[in-house]
Every structure is written in C-alpha cells, then in structure tokens.
Amino acid sequence: MLPPASETAPARDVRPAVAARPELAQALLDRGLGERRAYGMLVELLEVAPKRLAGSPGYEAAARWAERTMQDIGLANVRMEPVMAPHWERGDPERASARLADGSALELSACALGGSPAGSVTAPAVELNGLAALAELEAAGGSLQGRIVFLNQRMNPAARSSFQAYGGAAGQRTRGPALAAKLGAVGVVIRSLSSADDDVPHTGMTRFEDAGPKIPALALGVQSAERLSAALAAGKVESVTLETHCRELADREQWNVVGEIAGSKWPEEVVVLGAHLDAWETGDGAHDDGAGCTHVLEAARLLLACGVAPLRTVRVVLFANEENGLAGGRGYAEAHAGEAHFVLIESDSGGGTPRGLGLSVDEHVLERLRPAGAPLAAIAAERVSGGGGGADIGPMAERAGAPEGSLSVDDTRYFDLHHSANDVLESVHPRQLELGAVVLAYWAAVLADLGPGELSYN
Amino acid sequence: MLPPASETAPARDVRPAVAARPELAQALLDRGLGERRAYGMLVELLEVAPKRLAGSPGYEAAARWAERTMQDIGLANVRMEPVMAPHWERGDPERASARLADGSALELSACALGGSPAGSVTAPAVELNGLAALAELEAAGGSLQGRIVFLNQRMNPAARSSFQAYGGAAGQRTRGPALAAKLGAVGVVIRSLSSADDDVPHTGMTRFEDAGPKIPALALGVQSAERLSAALAAGKVESVTLETHCRELADREQWNVVGEIAGSKWPEEVVVLGAHLDAWETGDGAHDDGAGCTHVLEAARLLLACGVAPLRTVRVVLFANEENGLAGGRGYAEAHAGEAHFVLIESDSGGGTPRGLGLSVDEHVLERLRPAGAPLAAIAAERVSGGGGGADIGPMAERAGAPEGSLSVDDTRYFDLHHSANDVLESVHPRQLELGAVVLAYWAAVLADLGPGELSYN
Numbered sequence: 076m077l078p079p080a081s082e083t084a085p086a087r088d089v090r091p092a093v094a095a096r097p098e099l100a101q102a103l104l105d106r107g108l109g110e111r112r113a114y115g116m117l118v119e120l121l122e123v124a125p126k127r128l129a130g131s132p133g134y135e136a137a138a139r140w141a142e143r144t145m146q147d148i149g150l151a152n153v154r155m156e157p158v159m160a161p162h163w164e165r166g167d168p169e170r171a172s173a174r175l176a177d178g179s180a181l182e183l184s185a186c187a188l189g190g191s192p193a194g195s196v197t198a199p200a201v202e203l204n205g206l207a208a209l210a211e212l213e214a215a216g217g218s219l220q221g222r223i224v225f226l227n228q229r230m231n232p233a234a235r236s237s238f239q240a241y242g243g244a245a246g247q248r249t250r251g252p253a254l255a256a257k258l259g260a261v262g263v264v265i266r267s268l269s270s271a272d273d274d275v276p277h278t279g280m281t282r283f284e285d286a287g288p289k290i291p292a293l294a295l296g297v298q299s300a301e302r303l304s305a306a307l308a309a310g311k312v313e314s315v316t317l318e319t320h321c322r323e324l325a326d327r328e329q330w331n332v333v334g335e336i337a338g339s340k341w342p343e344e345v346v347v348l349g350a351h352l353d354a355w356e357t358g359d360g361a362h363d364d365g366a367g368c369t370h371v372l373e374a375a376r377l378l379l380a381c382g383v384a385p386l387r388t389v390r391v392v393l394f395a396n397e398e399n400g401l402a403g404g405r406g407y408a409e410a411h412a413g414e415a416h417f418v419l420i421e422s423d424s425g426g427g428t429p430r431g432l433g434l435s436v437d438e439h440v441l442e443r444l445r446p447a448g449a450p451l452a453a454i455a456a457e458r459v460s461g462g463g464g465g466a467d468i469g470p471m472a473e474r475a476g477a478p479e480g481s482l483s484v485d486d487t488r489y490f491d492l493h494h495s496a497n498d499v500l501e502s503v504h505p506r507q508l509e510l511g512a513v514v515l516a517y518w519a520a521v522l523a524d525l526g527p528g529e530l531s532y533n
Numbered sequence: 534m535l536p537p538a539s540e541t542a543p544a545r546d547v548r549p550a551v552a553a554r555p556e557l558a559q560a561l562l563d564r565g566l567g568e569r570r571a572y573g574m575l576v577e578l579l580e581v582a583p584k585r586l587a588g589s590p591g592y593e594a595a596a597r598w599a600e601r602t603m604q605d606i607g608l609a610n611v612r613m614e615p616v617m618a619p620h621w622e623r624g625d626p627e628r629a630s631a632r633l634a635d636g637s638a639l640e641l642s643a644c645a646l647g648g649s650p651a652g653s654v655t656a657p658a659v660e661l662n663g664l665a666a667l668a669e670l671e672a673a674g675g676s677l678q679g680r681i682v683f684l685n686q687r688m689n690p691a692a693r694s695s696f697q698a699y700g701g702a703a704g705q706r707t708r709g710p711a712l713a714a715k716l717g718a719v720g721v722v723i724r725s726l727s728s729a730d731d732d733v734p735h736t737g738m739t740r741f742e743d744a745g746p747k748i749p750a751l752a753l754g755v756q757s758a759e760r761l762s763a764a765l766a767a768g769k770v771e772s773v774t775l776e777t778h779c780r781e782l783a784d785r786e787q788w789n790v791v792g793e794i795a796g797s798k799w800p801e802e803v804v805v806l807g808a809h810l811d812a813w814e815t816g817d818g819a820h821d822d823g824a825g826c827t828h829v830l831e832a833a834r835l836l837l838a839c840g841v842a843p844l845r846t847v848r849v850v851l852f853a854n855e856e857n858g859l860a861g862g863r864g865y866a867e868a869h870a871g872e873a874h875f876v877l878i879e880s881d882s883g884g885g886t887p888r889g890l891g892l893s894v895d896e897h898v899l900e901r902l903r904p905a906g907a908p909l910a911a912i913a914a915e916r917v918s919g920g921g922g923g924a925d926i927g928p929m930a931e932r933a934g935a936p937e938g939s940l941s942v943d944d945t946r947y948f949d950l951h952h953s954a955n956d957v958l959e960s961v962h963p964r965q966l967e968l969g970a971v972v973l974a975y976w977a978a979v980l981a982d983l984g985p986g987e988l989s990y991n
Contacts, residue, residue: 108691232964233566235911270964428886428943430913453693455888455943458913485886485913485943487965506690506728507945 093447093521093529100450100517102381107513113373114505116144117365117426121500125359127352129396130162130327137352141332141368141393148376150334150391158406160329160396163189165356166320171264171293173200173303174313181306184296185264186276186357187319188248189399190283194291196262198223200315202307206246209254220259223315226251227266227304230490237486238424241268241493245279252281252292262317263292266300271491274298278357279494280399291319329353329395331403336378338388338523345388345411346523347419348374348515349468351397358498362489366426366508368393370482373512374519383516385523387417394467397423401466408470416475418522418530420482421465422515425492427485428507429456429514433463434480436530443529447521456514458483478530482515551905551979551987558908558975560839565971571831572963574602575823575884579958583817585810587854588620588785595810599790599826599851606834608792608849616864618787618854621647623814624778629722629751631658631761632771639764642754643722644734644815645777646706647857648741652749654720656681658773660765664704667712678717681773684709685724685762688948695944696882699726699951703737710739710750720775721750724758729949732756736815737952738857749777787811787853789861794836796846796981803846803869804981805877806832806973807926809855816956820947824884824966826851828940831970832977841974843981845875852925855881859924866928874933876980876988878940879923880973883950885943886965887914887972891921892938894988901987905979914972916941936988940973 107113124137138155145153171185174197198221203209205228212219226247234240245268252263267277274296283289295303306312332352338344350367354360375391394403420432431448434441441459448457463481464472472479484507492498522530565571582595596613603611629643632655656679661667663686670677684705692698703726710721725735732754741747753761764770790810796802808825812818833849852861878890889906892899899917906915921939922930930937942965950956980988 104693105691111690232569233563235562236913237964272963428945452918455694455916455918455941460910460913483913487886487968488962491962504946504949505730506695510945 090443092443095447095449096521097450099520103377103513103516106380107377107509111505111509112376113369113509113512116369116372117503117508118500120365120368121359121361126356127354127360128356129160129329129353129399134329134353138330138332141352144372145334148372149379150375151337153334155330155332156410157328157330158395158402159326160402161400162324162327163399164322164324166193166322169293170318171295173306173315175306175311176313181302183299183303184274184276185293186278187321188278188281188292188294190281191292191319191321192289193320193322195318196223196291197314197316198261200225200307200312202227202304204228205244206251209251213254213258218259219255222260223262223317224255224260225264225303227300230268230270237270237490240270241490244268248279248281250282252290253283253287256288256290260290262290264317265294267294267297269297269490272297275495275497277494278355291317293317293319331395331407332393334391336375336385336389338386339384340386342388344415344417345390346417346519347390347392347468348519349392349394349419349421349465350423351403351467352393353396353398355398355494357494358496359500361498361500361503362425363493363498364423366503367422369508370422370511370515374516377512377516378520383520385520387523389519389523397467404467404470408474411471412474416471416477418477419468419472419479421468422482423465424481424484424486425489426503426508426511427488429511430483430485431456431458431514432480432518433460433483434478435462435464436478440530451514451517454510482511484511548901550901553905553907554979555908557978561835561971561974564838565835565967569963569967570834571827571967571970574827574830575961575966576958578823578826579817579819584814585812585818586814587618587787587811587857588782592787592811596788596790599810602830603792603849606830607837608833609795611792613788613790614868615786615788616853616860617784618860619858620782620785621857622780622782624780627751628776629753631764631773633764633769634771639760641757641761642732642734643751644736645779646736646739646750646752648739649750649777649779650747651778651780653776654681654749655772655774656719658683658765658770660685660762662686663702664709667709671712671716676717677713680718681720681775682713682718683722683761685758688726688728695728695948698728699948702726706737706739708740710748711741711745714746714748718748720748723752725752725755727755727948730755733953733955735952736813749775751775751777789853789865790851792849794833794843794847796844797842798844800846802873802875803848804875804977805848805850805926806977807850807852807877807879807923808881809861809925810851811854811856813856813952815952816954817958819956819958819961820883821951821956822881824961825880827966828880828969828973832974835970835974836978841978843978845981847977847981855925862925862928866932869929870932874929874935876935877926877930877937879926880940881923882939882942882944883947884961884966884969885946887969888941888943889914889916889972890938890976891918891941892936893920893922894936898988909972909975912968940969942969
C-alpha cells in the first residue's frame with residue numbers, strides 16, 4: 076500500500092519507535108532454551124493424539140490434552156468452546172494403478188484427498204498441467220467425459236518461498252477435482268503438493284460443490300506422478316484405476332480450546348496467539364500444526380514463568396478443524412464477535428528456525444516495530460516483515476478489522492512433510508521449536524503492551 | 534571495535550550506501566533455483582570421494598574432481614597448488630567399554646579423535662566437567678596418574694548460537710587430552726561435541742604437544758556419555774578400557790584447488806570464496822564441508838552463467854587439510870603472500886538455509902553494505918551481520934590485513950551432524966544448498982565491484 080497524501084506524514088513521523096526489551100528477550104531465551112519444554116509438549120501431544128482430524132476420537136483426546144496443559148501452565152479462563160465441524164473419514168486404504176499396454180500394472184503411491192467420496196473407477200487417463208490447464212479446457216468448451224484426469228503441475232522450484240510455490244500449484248488440489256467432475260471426468264489424481272522428491276503422497280482438502288458431481292480424488296507421490304507421466308507420454312497406459320473408501324458423516328461438535336493471561340491494564344483488549352489442533356491423519360501432524368500448538372502453549376508458559384504481566388489479555392486459541400473446513404476459525408469469530416481484538420498472531424508454518432514476526436500492517440508501522448526486534452538478533456530472529464496471518468485467525472481478524480500476523484519461520488522443509496506420512500516427531504528439531512516459542516512470547520508481550528492505535532497506520 | 538575519535542566521522546558520513554542490485558539477484562535466483570546444480574555437484578563429490586581426509590586416496594580423488602569441475606564450470610587459471618599436510622589414519626575400529634562391579638561390561642559408542650595415537654589401556658576413570666575443571670585441577674596441583682579421564686561437559690543448550698555452544702565446550706576436545714596426559718592420565722574419553730541426543734560419536738582434532746605424552750583419546754556418543762556418567766556416579770564402574778589403532782604417518786603433498794574469474798578492472802585484487810575439500814571420515818562430510826565446496830563452485834558457475842564480469846578477480850579456493858592441521862590455509866597464505874586480497878569469504882557452517890553475509894568489519898561499513906542486501910529479502914537472506922570468517926581464510930586475511938567473512942546460514946542442525954556418521958548426503962536439503970550458493974554469488978559480485986577502500990573504516 077502506498078503512503079497517503081503528504082499531509083499525514085508529520086503525524087507518522089512523530090510517533091516514536093517501539094522500544095526493545097532486551098531483559099525480556101534474555102529471560103525468555105534463558106528459560107526457554109534451558110528448560111526446553113516446547114519439545115516435551117509436542118512429544119506428549121503426539122503420544123496422546125497422533126491422529127486428530129476433526130470428528131475423530133483423536134481430536135477429542137487432543138482437546139482434552141490441550142485443556143489440561145493450559146491448566147497446568149497456569150492459564151486463566153481455560154475452556155473448550157464448541158463448534159460444529161465436518162466429519163470425513165478415509166476408510167479402508169485407497170489404491171491407484173495404471174494398466175499398461177504390455178499387460179503389466181504400474182502401482183502408484185497414492186492417498187485420497189480430504190473430501191473425496193468413495194468410489195472405484197477404471198478409465199483412460201489424460202494429463203493436464205494443473206488447474207490453469209483445466210480452466211483453459213473449460214473455456215475452450217472441452218470435455219473430459221469418462222476420463223480420469225491427471226493434474227501434474229509441479230510446485231515451481233524457482234518460486235522465492237515455499238509458500239509461494241505451494242500457492243501457485245495448490246489450485247489443482249483445492250478446485251481441480253470439482254472442475255474436472257463438472258467437465259465429465261470420473262476420477263482425478265493430482266501430483267502431490269510436495270517439495271520433496273520422494274514417493275510419499277500428500278493429502279489435503281478438495282472442495283466439491285454441494286450440487287455438483289463428486290468423484291474419487293487422490294494425490295500421487297511425486298515419483299509415482301513422474302512414472303505415470305512418462306508412461307502416458309510413451310503411449311503405454313491403457314487405463315487408470317482408482318479406488319477410495321472415504322465417508323462423509325454428519326457434522327459433529329468439536330472444540331476450540333482457549334486459555335488466557337488476563338491483561339493488567341486493558342483486559343478487554345485481546346492479543347490472540349493461535350494454532351490449529353487438528354491435523355491430517357496421513358502423518359502425526361508434528362509440524363502441521365503440532366509445532367504451532369506447542370509454540371503458542373510454550374510462549375504463554377514462558378510469559379507466566381518469567382513473570383510478565385501484559386497490559387492487554389494474551390489469549391491462546393487452539394482451533395478445531397482448520398484442515399477440512401475451518402469450522403474452528405469461523406466459530407471463534409462468531410462466538411467472540413463483540414470483543415476487541417488488538418491483533419491476532421498464528422503459528423502454522425511448521426517448527427523450523429524462527430526468523431521473526433510477519434505482520435499485515437503498513438510498512439510505516441513495521442518500521443516503528445523493527446527496533447523492538449533487535450534483542451532477537453542474538454538468535455538471528457530479529458526480522459519484522461510485512462504479510463503474515465493464518466487461516467484460523469482470518470475470520471476474526473476480518474470481522475474485527477484487526478491486523479493479523481504470524482510467527483515467521485524457515486519453511487524450506489515444510490512442504491517436504493506437510494500433510495504426508497513424513498510429518499512425524501522425528502522431523503522436528505527441539506531447539507528450532509523452542510526458539511520459535513521464545514520469539515512468539517517476546518512479540519506477544521511487546522504487542523500486548525503497545526499504546527492505543529499503535530498498529531494502525533495513522 | 535569502537536569508532537575512533539570524532540574527527541573522522543564526517544569522512545564516514547559522506548560515503549554513500551552500497552547500491553542494491555535487484556536484477557542480479559533475480560537472475561541468480563532464477564537460474565540457481567531453476568537449474569539446482571549445487572546439489573548435483575554435492576552428489577558427485579560424495580560419490581567420487583566420500584572419504585577425503587588429508588593424506589588419503591580419497592583426498593586426491595576429491596582434488597581431481599574439484600579441478601575437473603572448475604574447468605567444466607569455465608573458471609580460468611585452474612590449478613592444484615601443493616601443500617605438505619599431516620597424514621593421520623584411524624586404522625582398525627576403536628573400542629571403549631566400562632567394566633562394572635557386577636562383572637558386566639558397558640559397551641560405549643566411541644570414535645578416536647584425530648591425532649590420537651594407537652593404544653590399549655584399562656584403568657579406573659574419573660569424570661570432570663570439561664577443560665576448565667581439568668585446568669582447575671592442574672592449578673590445584675592435582676594428579677591424574679594412572680587414570681582414564683572422562684571429560685563430560687555438555688554444549689550449553691542456552692547458548693545463543695550453536696557455534697557459541699560448540700566453542701564453549703570444544704576445549705575438552707582440542708586441549709583436554711594433552712593436559713590430561715600432562716597430569717598423568719593414561720587415556721581420555723570426552724562427551725562428543727554434539728547438539729543431538731543420539732549415540733553417534735563425533736570426532737575432530739585433538740592437539741598433543743610434540744614433546745609431551747600422547748594417550749588414546751576418544752569421543753563418546755552423547756547417550757554413552759550419559760550412561761557412563763550415571764554408572765560412575767553410582768559407583769558401579771571398576772575400570773574403563775580404551776583401544777585405538779591410529780597411525781601418524783609422514784606428511785604428504787596435498788593440494789589446494791584454485792580457479793578464477795578474472796577481474797575486468799582490477800584483476801590483481803582478489804575476492805576469495807573459500808571452503809575446505811577435506812573432511813573427517815566418520816561420515817561423508819556432506820555439510821562439513823561438502824556443502825561449502827558446492828556453495829563456492831556453484832556461486833562461481835552462476836556468476837559466469839549470468840554473464841557477470843566482476844571488477845576484481847573472484848578466486849575460488851578449495852582448501853586442503855582444514856580438519857587436521859590447517860595446512861591448506863597456511864600454505865595458501867604463504868604462496869599468495871604478495872597478492873592484494875580485497876576480502877576473503879568462507880562457507881564452512883553447513884548447507885542450511887542462508888541468512889546472509891557475516892563480515893568482520895566495522896559496524897559503519899556493515900551499515901553501508903546493508904542496503905545492498907535488500908534484494909535477498911525475497912528469500913529472507915538480506916541479513917548483513919558483524920563477525921564471520923573461517924579457519925582456512927584466517928592465515929591469508931591476517932597476513933594481508935584484509936577483512937574476512939562468511940556465508941551465514943541457519944546452523945541449528947549443524948552440530949547434530951558435524952564430524953559424525955550422520956554427516957551424509959541425506960542430511961542436506963537441495964533448495965537450502967542452492968539458496969546458499971545464490972547468496973554467496975550475489976555478495977561476491979557486490980564485494981568485487983566495491984570502490985577502493987570501501988571495506989575499510991575510514
């Protein structure tokens with residue numbers, strides 16, 4: 076956003092920079108790194124509830140664990156806030172294979188996408204380079220009648236960030252199957268949204284329209300996608316067979332789990348630290364978003380342990396159902412519609428080494444905040460950048476007109492693991508996780524103590 | 534270093550900031566990330582020479598590979614520059630165990646330290662908390678006659694960086710065995726300098742004085758160190774047995790491998806991009822320092838491929854024998870003593886995600902350089918920080934009075950792997966490696982084109 080007309084410039088310039096709090100940073104670092112509780116919390120969560128997709132018994136176990144952990148930490152007003160969430164189940168293992176001209180079968184490593192219906196189809200396959208190619212076909216009046224569509228767009232390796240690369244290809248998963256079905260396709264396989272070169276498929280939500288047709292939709296491991304593509308290019312594929320056993324059940328009551336450190340001066344104004352408690356069941360959700368959950372829990376624990384009394388209320392929210400519906404984020408926004416939200420920060424980019432804070436505010440506000448980040452240069456996490464936010468906090472931020480942001484971490488490995496069987500404890504580094512919690516705690520305290528209106532532009 | 538007296542301040546202030554080169558950054562990123570050649574080079578190096586400690590046949594294979602690769606890239610003046618280097622061999626596998634009071638044996642995961650002699654000793658053990666405790670004992674006139682000394686200092690988990698944590702404990706490896714031997718000890722085991730919680734031992738150089746006694750010196754895996762410590766504390770250990778088969782052979786001729794992009798304006802002034810080609814043979818040296826070697830090779834390739842014609846000569850130097858003697862760095866400084874070195878940059882912190890440039894110059898110079906880093910914010914690597922340098926470039930930098938620096942990377946996982954059997958290809962992330970090469974290429978071009986004296990304080 077460009078600065079407005081020059082008459083407002085003096086007002087901006089006289090507002091002082093936000094002061095750094097080196098003693099706070101030092102206390103948080105000493106205690107966080109010395110005690111290393113974030114990793115212990117993550118171990119516990121993954122033991123109690125490795126599988127915690129919305130609607131599952133695992134989600135209930137996770138929510139109970141979160142409630143108990145918040146109480147143990149000493150948060151106030153700990154509660155489970157009900158929301159109605161979708162309930163989709165994978166069912167028996169899915170299968171994908173290609174029948175080749177020589178009579179052999181090419182077995183493909185695959186997993187159903189969330190939202191896929193059950194079904195078993197065999198049909199000739201056609202490969203397209205992602206959602207854009209599908210949309211072009213639609214625009215040209217093309218048909219996919221009776222075909223299985225193979226959407227094989229790579230995540231662009233030259234994208235400047237892994238989230239950019241993911242965003243550029245994600246449409247083939249989120250919207251590709253619905254559009255293919257509309258054009259007559261009987262099944263869809265996509266190249267996994269993965270930055271790894273292995274053969275582990277990555278799941279994730281796909282959205283069919285309520286009134287439109289639903290067809291089996293699966294993701295292939297990257298190596299399987301490469302093999303299928305080569306076989307198709309060589310004219311060797313007679314047909315592809317897909318088999319899924321998914322079930323869409325009735326919505327169930329789930330819970331956002333909430334706890335607080337009450338503000339000492341402006342308790343009615345809230346700084347949200349959010350993450351999502353649910354996770355895809357292909358892995359254990361160690362990074363997505365077990366790491367985020369432990370970031371926010373440990374951040375709150377550190378603030379209490381270091382005797383920080385924030386001026387505003389710091390509220391930890393572990394959201395339900397981010398992965399397949401966003402019921403938690405929407406439900407939170409409705410339930411808390413009348414409350415003053417000063418800022419909302421999410422951690423949902425994995426447990427990698429923290430870089431700092433991302434905040435969706437004007438560059439002039441970022442400039443004022445940057446000096447406050449200086450003490451985090453000791454761990455190379457002093458960065459304050461624009462952008463940032465999270466799916467869960469989005470609905471409330473929009474409703475409240477509040478800025479949103481995120482813990483910014485090194486995410487170069489994130490989409491190697493995201494939504495896959497490799498997203499397990501072993502992929503998380505204890506020190507990296509703890510450093511993230513420290514950075515989040517520091518910024519929570521700084522943001523909670525800002526003067527009125529300090530995050531707005533004028 | 535503090536700024537000198539104020540009369541020099543005006544001279545500093547009028548020197549303009551170094552300009553950013555966004556088109557260069559974009560070209561390097563597009564080509565580097567799109568072609569991803571750094572990882573391919575690393576795969577090649579580890580195939581050709583997974584074991585390349587100074588004096589080994591592997592080192593010769595590595596040097597030939599480096600020479601060939603520099604020629605393939607198109608570097609000028611490619612040559613192997615001889616240096617005489619130590620030649621130490623591990624020999625047959627080492628062993629460490631403790632005999633317990635109940636007659637059982639506690640087998641310990643161990644590896645000999647570089648520089649250890651051969652030997653087989655059994656003796657009662659005494660645990661000390663690192664080099665400082667050993668020095669205290671010496672100061673108090675204590676003796677370790679006939680004992681095996683167990684130096685069990687942890688790397689401090691609350692240290693602000695992994696290099697700080699390493700540096701704080703490294704004395705027990707580098708100087709502990711010599712001091713223990715001086716005090717009468719017959720053998721030394723140390724807790725590995727490792728930030729991982731596994732049982733993989735980490736080797737590294739220990740320095741005995743030529744005239745002093747030499748005794749078997751081994752590193753224990755962290756879990757083995759914990760077990761031995763617990764058994765000692767419980768009074769269960771009757772004796773410890775150490776067995777090594779190391780050999781110190783005659784010095785051999787090895788080679789620094791050198792290639793250049795000739796400067797277009799000041800060819801006689803050199804910007805060195807350095808890394809070390811040798812590696813401990815416990816692992817394959819993928820991070821230490823295969824990653825650094827590919828960083829500097831790919832950086833040079835990218836500069837040529839993008840048509841960059843630097844004003845000064847950019848010289849790639851892959852040094853011999855960093856790990857057990859520094860003969861390469863010392864030899865380079867002698868051989869090139871008369872040449873003008875403008876700045877020397879090393880990559881020897883592993884292949885993690887780059888953060889930017891570290892440079893041992895005054896803060897005012899860093900301030901002038903920071904704007905030039907701005908285009909690297911696209912990959913969160915715009916950081917320009919003080920400090921930085923490398924073992925190999927140190928002797929030349931000192932001799933020339935030239936500033937030294939380093940590619941700064943996320944090193945939180947580095948000491949999990951360093952000098953251990955886990956330092957293998959699988960621990961390197963292709964995108965992280967390539968990003969490092971891009972950042973190094975960018976800064977090489979910027980530094981090579983600076984005006985005269987721009988890295989000095991006045």
